Amino acid sequence: MxxxxxxxxxxxxxxxxxxxxxxxxxxxxxxxxxxxxxxxxxxxxxxxxxxxxxxxxxxxxxxxxxxxxxxxxxxxxxxxxxxxxxxxxxxxxxxxxxxxxxxxxxxxxxxxxxxxxxxxxxxxxMEEQAKSVVFSLARSVDSKQNLRNGHSKRLVGFAEQLGESLGLGEEDLHELRIASWLHDIGKIGVPESILLKPGPLNAEERRIMQEHPIIGEKICAPLKSLRRILPVIRHHHEKMDGSGYPDGLRGEDIPLKARILQIADIYDALTTNRPYRGALPSEEALRILFSEVEEGWLDASVVLKFSQICRENEYLPSGKRTTLTPDYV
Known part of the structure; x- marks a missing residue:
C-alpha cells in the first residue's frame, strides 16, 4: 500500500x-x-x-x-x-x-x-511500536480475567471458522482475527473489583463495564492499521432489537463482524469457568444462544451457522452443568 x-x-x-x-x-x-x-x-x-x-x-x-x-x-x-x-x-x-x-x-x-x-x-x-503496546494491553486484560485465560485465543478460532462459513474473504477474516484479540482492550479501564466480581453486577458497576467498548475504540483509534476494526470493537455488545450498548444499533446496522464476534464471545463466556459458576456444556451454551435469538438479541442466521459448526466439529470446550447466572459483559 x-x-x-x-x-x-x-x-x-x-x-x-x-x-x-x-x-x-x-x-x-x-x-x-x-x-x-x-x-x-x-x-x-x-x-x-x-x-x-x-x-x-x-x-x-x-x-x-x-x-x-x-x-x-x-x-x-x-x-x-x-x-x-x-x-x-x-x-x-x-x-x-x-x-x-x-x-x-x-x-x-x-x-x-x-x-x-x-x-x-x-x-x-511509531505505528508498529504503538500496535505492539496495544496488543500487550489486550493480553494483560486477558490474563487479568484469569478464570478466562486464553479467552482471546479461543475467540480467534471460533470467530474465524464462523466467518469463513459465512463467506468472509481473507481481508475480512484478518480484521476479524485482530478484533478478536483486541475486542476487550477497553476493560483495561475497568476496576478489577468489577471484572472479577463473583456475582451479578449492580447498576453502577454495569454502567462502568458498558463503557469498555468506547474506551477500546479510543485506545485503538490513533493507529491507522486498526481503523477498520473500530466498528467491531465498539459494537460487539449491540443487540438485534436495539437494546444493546453503547449506541443501541438494530439489526443490519450492527456490522456483521461484530455480530460474529459477539456470538463467539458469548459462547466462550458460557463454556468457561467464571467467578460465580463453572463452565457449561456446549449443548447448553447453544441452547442459551438460541434463547437469546428468541429474545430478539442475536442474529438468528449467524447463531444457526455457529451451532452447525459446533456440532460438526466437536472441538469446542464443555464442562459440568451448573445453574447459569448470565453476566457476559
Missing part, C-alpha cells in the same frame, strides 16, 4: 508540481487549499504525513496544526510545517502546536523527497 500524504497549500503551479512529483514516487497525494478542507480531508483519508504550507487564506498554519493534533485520530500522524525562512520562534510555536518538524522551503523536490521518506519510515516505526 502506498503511503498517503496530505498536501495543504493554496492552489498554485508549485502545489500541482509537488503533487505530481510525489505521485510519481509511489505516494498517494490529496490536497487541501484551506483549513476546513484540510480538517475534513485528514479525517477522510487518514494520511501518513501532512505537509502544511504557511500560505492558507483563512487560517494560520500554527493554528491549523493545533486543530489537527487535537483530534485523537491524528495523534500518530506527523504534521510538518513548511515556511520560507523559519526562525527559532517559529520552531517553538510549531512544537507547541504539535508539529513534528518545521522546514524551510526545500531547495529541490529531491531534497524534499528524502525528508518525506525519512518521516514515513519514522511513522511506520
Amino acid at each position: 502506498n503511503p498517503a500524504i496530505l498536501l495543504v497549500d493554496f492552489v498554485s503551479a508549485d502545489r500541482e508540481g509537488l503533487q505530481s512529483f510525489l505521485q510519481s514516487q509511489q505516494c498517494d497525494v490529496d490536497t487541501a487549499a484551506n483549513g476546513e478542507s484540510a480538517l475534513s480531508c485528514c479525517l477522510e483519508m487518514q494520511p501518513d504525513l501532512v505537509l502544511l504550507y504557511d500560505s492558507l487564506p483563512d487560517i494560520g498554519s500554527f493554528e491549523l496544526c493545533r486543530r489537527l493534533k487535537e483530534d485523537p485520530l491524528n495523534q500518530l500522524t506527523p504534521v510538518v510545517l513548511v515556511k520560507p525562512s523559519p526562525d527559532q520562534w517559529d520552531v517553538q510555536r510549531g512544537r507547541e502546536a504539535g508539529a513534528m518538524d518545521i522546514w524551510a522551503t526545500p531547495p529541490s523536490l529531491w531534497d524534499l523527497l528524502g525528508r518525506v521518506e525519512t518521516l514515513l519510515r519514522l511513522k511506520k516505526y
Whole structure:
C-alpha cells in the first residue's frame, strides 16, 4: 500500500508540481487549499504525513496544526510545517502546536523527497511500536480475567471458522482475527473489583463495564492499521432489537463482524469457568444462544451457522452443568 500524504497549500503551479512529483514516487497525494478542507480531508483519508504550507487564506498554519493534533485520530500522524525562512520562534510555536518538524522551503523536490521518506519510515516505526503496546494491553486484560485465560485465543478460532462459513474473504477474516484479540482492550479501564466480581453486577458497576467498548475504540483509534476494526470493537455488545450498548444499533446496522464476534464471545463466556459458576456444556451454551435469538438479541442466521459448526466439529470446550447466572459483559 502506498503511503498517503496530505498536501495543504493554496492552489498554485508549485502545489500541482509537488503533487505530481510525489505521485510519481509511489505516494498517494490529496490536497487541501484551506483549513476546513484540510480538517475534513485528514479525517477522510487518514494520511501518513501532512505537509502544511504557511500560505492558507483563512487560517494560520500554527493554528491549523493545533486543530489537527487535537483530534485523537491524528495523534500518530506527523504534521510538518513548511515556511520560507523559519526562525527559532517559529520552531517553538510549531512544537507547541504539535508539529513534528518545521522546514524551510526545500531547495529541490529531491531534497524534499528524502525528508518525506525519512518521516514515513519514522511513522511506520511509531505505528508498529504503538500496535505492539496495544496488543500487550489486550493480553494483560486477558490474563487479568484469569478464570478466562486464553479467552482471546479461543475467540480467534471460533470467530474465524464462523466467518469463513459465512463467506468472509481473507481481508475480512484478518480484521476479524485482530478484533478478536483486541475486542476487550477497553476493560483495561475497568476496576478489577468489577471484572472479577463473583456475582451479578449492580447498576453502577454495569454502567462502568458498558463503557469498555468506547474506551477500546479510543485506545485503538490513533493507529491507522486498526481503523477498520473500530466498528467491531465498539459494537460487539449491540443487540438485534436495539437494546444493546453503547449506541443501541438494530439489526443490519450492527456490522456483521461484530455480530460474529459477539456470538463467539458469548459462547466462550458460557463454556468457561467464571467467578460465580463453572463452565457449561456446549449443548447448553447453544441452547442459551438460541434463547437469546428468541429474545430478539442475536442474529438468528449467524447463531444457526455457529451451532452447525459446533456440532460438526466437536472441538469446542464443555464442562459440568451448573445453574447459569448470565453476566457476559
